[in-house]
Amino acid sequence: MAVSSANKTGRPPAATAAEAREQFEYSVRVYLEAGPAAGDSSGPALPSTIVNCTTPEPTVLRAGALSVEVLRTVVPGIVAPETMSETRSSPGG
Numbered sequence: 773m774a775v776s777s778a779n780k781t782g783r784p785p786a787a788t789a790a791e792a793r794e795q796f797e798y799s800v801r802v803y804l805e806a807g808p809a810a811g812d813s814s815g816p817a818l819p820s821t822i823v824n825c826t827t828p829e830p831t832v833l834r835a836g837a838l839s840v841e842v843l844r845t846v847v848p849g850i851v852a853p854e855t856m857s858e859t860r861s862s863p864g865g
Contacts, residue, residue, distance in 0.1 A: 785819045823850070 778792040779785045786792035789805035821836040823843070832840055832852040840852040 779819075 778795070780795050783795055786795060789803035792800070793803055819834065819836040821832065821838040821843070822834040824831045824833050830847055830850045832843065832850060835852070840850070843850050843852075
């Protein structure tokens with residue numbers, strides 16, 4: 773699997789290979805463990821930020837570890853839904 777986060781729909785992202793195995797069981801043949809996903813002092817790890825770069829204007833599809841504010845320091849014209857917070861979102865959000 774090469775994915776933005778390891779979780780089934782509606783479940784929190786797995787922070788370890790063991791947590792991923794709890795959700796996916798043997799539908800995945802190999803789990804690589806590199807330690808827990810990095811979070812910060814405010815709580816668990818956040819999911820990946822997903823940006824669609826296949827359109828003329830890059831568009832944030834899901835805010836995560838990289839906030840819209842941080843992305844705008846690199847891509848000032850990035851498009852984000854108005855409902856998307858300028859700060860980091862909560863896990864699974």
